[in-house]
Amino acid sequence: MWQRVRFAWGxxxxxxxxxxxxxxxxxxxxSILFLSYFFLLSVDKGLTASQARFGADVMVVPKSYGAxxxxxxxxxxTSPFYMPSSVLDKLRQIxxxxxxxxxLYLATYSGxxxxxxxxxxxxxxxxxxxxxxxxxxxxxxxxxxSDSLLIGSEAGGRNAIAHMKYQAYRxxxxxxxxxxxxxxxxxxxxxxxxxxxxxSLDKARTLDVKAPPxxxxxxxxxxxxxxxxxxxxxxxxxxxxxxxxxxxxxxxTMNKQLRPMRLLSYAMIGIxxxxxxxxxxxxxxxxxxxxxxxxxxxxxxxxxxxAVYRLFLTEAALAALAGGGIGxxxxxxxxxxxxxxxxxxxxxxxxxxxxxxxxxxxxxxxLVTMCIGMLAAAVPVHRIxxxxxxxxxxxxxx
Amino acid sequence: MIELLGVTKTYQGPxxxxxxxxxxxxxxxxxxxxxxxxxxxxxxxxxxxxxxxxAIMGPSGSGKSTLLSVIxxxxxxxxxxxxxxxxxxxxxxxxxxxxxRARRIGFVFQFPSLVNTLNVRENVLLPILLRGSVTKSDxxxxxxxxxxxxxxxxxxxxxxxxxxxxxxxxALARALMGDPPLLLxxxxxxxxxxETAEEMMGLFSRLQAEGKTVVMVTHDRSLxxxxxxxxxxxxxxxxx
Ligand SMILES: Nc1ncnc2c1ncn2[C@@H]1O[C@H](COP(=O)(O)OP(=O)(O)OP(=O)(O)O)[C@@H](O)[C@H]1O
Ligand SMILES: [Mg+2]
Numbered sequence: 001m002w003q004r005v006r007f008a009w010g011x012x013x014x015x016x017x018x019x020x021x022x023x024x025x026x027x028x029x030x031s032i033l034f035l036s037y038f039f040l041l042s043v044d045k046g047l048t049a050s051q052a053r054f055g056a057d058v059m060v061v062p063k064s065y066g067a068x069x070x071x072x073x074x075x076x077x078t079s080p081f082y083m084p085s086s087v088l089d090k091l092r093q094i095x096x097x098x099x100x101x102x103x104l105y106l107a108t109y110s111g112x113x114x115x116x117x118x119x120x121x122x123x124x125x126x127x128x129x130x131x132x133x134x135x136x137x138x139x140x141x142x143x144x145x146s147d148s149l150l151i152g153s154e155a156g157g158r159n160a161i162a163h164m165k166y167q168a169y170r171x172x173x174x175x176x177x178x179x180x181x182x183x184x185x186x187x188x189x190x191x192x193x194x195x196x197x198x199x200s201l202d203k204a205r206t207l208d209v210k211a212p213p214x215x216x217x218x219x220x221x222x223x224x225x226x227x228x229x230x231x232x233x234x235x236x237x238x239x240x241x242x243x244x245x246x247x248x249x250x251x252x253t254m255n256k257q258l259r260p261m262r263l264l265s266y267a268m269i270g271i272x273x274x275x276x277x278x279x280x281x282x283x284x285x286x287x288x289x290x291x292x293x294x295x296x297x298x299x300x301x302x303x304x305x306x307a308v309y310r311l312f313l314t315e316a317a318l319a320a321l322a323g324g325g326i327g328x329x330x331x332x333x334x335x336x337x338x339x340x341x342x343x344x345x346x347x348x349x350x351x352x353x354x355x356x357x358x359x360x361x362x363x364x365x366x367l368v369t370m371c372i373g374m375l376a377a378a379v380p381v382h383r384i385x386x387x388x389x390x391x392x393x394x395x396x397x398x
Numbered sequence: 399m400i401e402l403l404g405v406t407k408t409y410q411g412p413x414x415x416x417x418x419x420x421x422x423x424x425x426x427x428x429x430x431x432x433x434x435x436x437x438x439x440x441x442x443x444x445x446x447x448x449x450x451x452x453a454i455m456g457p458s459g460s461g462k463s464t465l466l467s468v469i470x471x472x473x474x475x476x477x478x479x480x481x482x483x484x485x486x487x488x489x490x491x492x493x494x495x496x497x498x499r500a501r502r503i504g505f506v507f508q509f510p511s512l513v514n515t516l517n518v519r520e521n522v523l524l525p526i527l528l529r530g531s532v533t534k535s536d537x538x539x540x541x542x543x544x545x546x547x548x549x550x551x552x553x554x555x556x557x558x559x560x561x562x563x564x565x566x567x568x569a570l571a572r573a574l575m576g577d578p579p580l581l582l583x584x585x586x587x588x589x590x591x592x593e594t595a596e597e598m599m600g601l602f603s604r605l606q607a608e609g610k611t612v613v614m615v616t617h618d619r620s621l622x623x624x625x626x627x628x629x630x631x632x633x634x635x636x637x638x
């Protein structure tokens with residue numbers, strides 16, 4: 001096995017210039033594949049997260065604010081209105097409700113957070129039951145404790161994100177007479193959450209805040225799929241003094257708006273693949289055609305069709321692996337090193353894939369390029385193998 | 399025992415360039431039929447006994463290499479049959495012919511045929527390298543064969559650093575790697591000086607003495623004395 005791989009590798013470098021071109025072209029193919037899928041994945045993940053944030057499935061507010069509820073849901077801004085937290089228990093009793101998470105508006109903080117001056121809403125959320133902010137939290141940062149804060153990208157997050165990966169980085173903020181540490185950052189959501197500073201609900205209850213004791217501002221509800229409308233009606237019937245709005249409509253419009261873009265991206269990836277395959281085939285058929293005599297000779301010394309395929313496919317796989325490896329590695333490290341920069345330059349909600357899914361993506365990009373290369377090699381080899389070995393030797397002689 | 403019966407090999411003229419097989423069996427359009435046909439072999443009947451040393455002679459372009467390639471199962475005749483040990487080779491599947499080439503036949507080409515990315519020993523081991531993996535005993539056998547063709551201690555050299563005659567001898571060692579009972583050599587002494595040529599002929603004689611069948615194409619009349627029999631070929635036909 002190793003002997004053959006070494007042999008194939010040696011053959012590859014018999015024509016250094018040509019092989020370098022081959023490796024370079026596979027590097028580009030692999031990196032384009034990787035890059036486009038990476039962004040597609042990031043945007044998709046960001047969208048899923050936004051959709052969740054935009055209002056979960058159903059959002060519950062005090063009855064007197066029912067008129068502005070939809071507005072609140074779209075903007076994602078928690079506002080200074082209150083209802084008793086006992087609402088939560090009533091909501092949980094509805095069988096079609098899967099998750100309920102409260103948020104409590106505390107105050108508007110005017111000041112500087114991470115070198116950004118402004119007015120920021122301070123909101124308490126329950127990290128235990130939260131499902132709307134979860135998708136937006138950056139991977140880097142410190143563990144969330146009751147003494148730590150989660151800040152939106154416009155509330156200093158953009159400045160902080162680049163430093164978050166350094167353990168020594170500590171940004172402190174004094175709220176309600178208590179010293180907090182900025183532990184994590186939210187990726188841009190395009191909603192009011194971007195201007196918000198979040199702390200845990202448990203901590204907020206111990207502080208001297210204006211909100212009535214044991215109250216919440218909104219309850220975000222996740223329902224069983226398709227049950228949004230039903231749950232909304234159920235809530236309005238069984239829970240007194242609240243209004244409920246659904247996020248279904250908002251989500252639908254967003255999906256519709258984004259479908260062409262997504263289709264376009266997939267079409268682009270398809271075109272790149274076809275182009276790469278054609279290019280690889282051109283290069284390979286020239287390379288293989290030149291070695292027609294050699295193939296005939298291999299068969300003359302007793303190598304069967306499979307042995308010849310194996311050698312050439314190994315060569316193709318090695319070239320693709322080398323090129324693809326270089327391409328994917330270069331792109332992946334550049335992306336990973338510049339997460340902060342990318343976030344700053346993109347206005348779209350963008351959530352980076354985890355390291356694990358990035359690795360899966362990298363390996364898949366490599367495999368796809370490898371398949372293209374091997375297919376490209378197999379076709380001309382097949383053509384030559386159909387001839388008499390002696391004819392191949394003679395015709396390849398010139 | 400090898401027997402050729404009415405073996406014909408026809409090539410199409412320069413127009414389509416492809417081999418005859420591609421045309422055969424389909425409706426051949428008129429303009430192809432009218433094309434010039436090259437009869438590289440035109441009805442060859444030949445019988446070679448086990449353990450014989452046969453020399454094939456003839457002018458350039460008479461079909462010697464083509465004949466050798468048909469015997470060596472490297473090309474299918476257009477017509478006729480090739481029997482090896484009583485079996486018609488033209489009826490076998492390609493897979494079966496490959497197996498026979500690997501086990502029964504050693505071929506030395508008229509032109510340089512070494513792989514220049516490999517060293518000399520690896521070239522000798524090429525048949526094994528392509529089919530499976532090379533073991534230590536294979537390597538020792540390769541070195542022994544290199545010694546036998548007079549290239550002791552050259553195993554590590556890159557193959558292109560060898561002279562033409564040395565490369566020819568490496569090719570012979572490679573042909574012998576599978577210990578085939580049939581050795582086919584196309585002008586093995588082509589570029590060699592008289593002395594080296596005689597040496598190689600001595601080697602062929604010894605191989606014959608070991609029981610191998612040797613078929614050799616040559617232009618050199620003086621070398622035919624090593625052979626049991628000389629077959630003369632002219633324009634694809636055997637002269638009697
Ligand atoms: N693939 C081919 N297509 C067309 N013609 C061919 C092909 N192969 C061989 N021929 C023709 O067949 C004839 C015999 O060729 P062959 O190589 O067998 O001659 P040879 O006796 O070995 O000659 P030399 O001594 O010069 O090597 C030649 O006229 C050659 O042009
Ligand atoms: Mg010849």
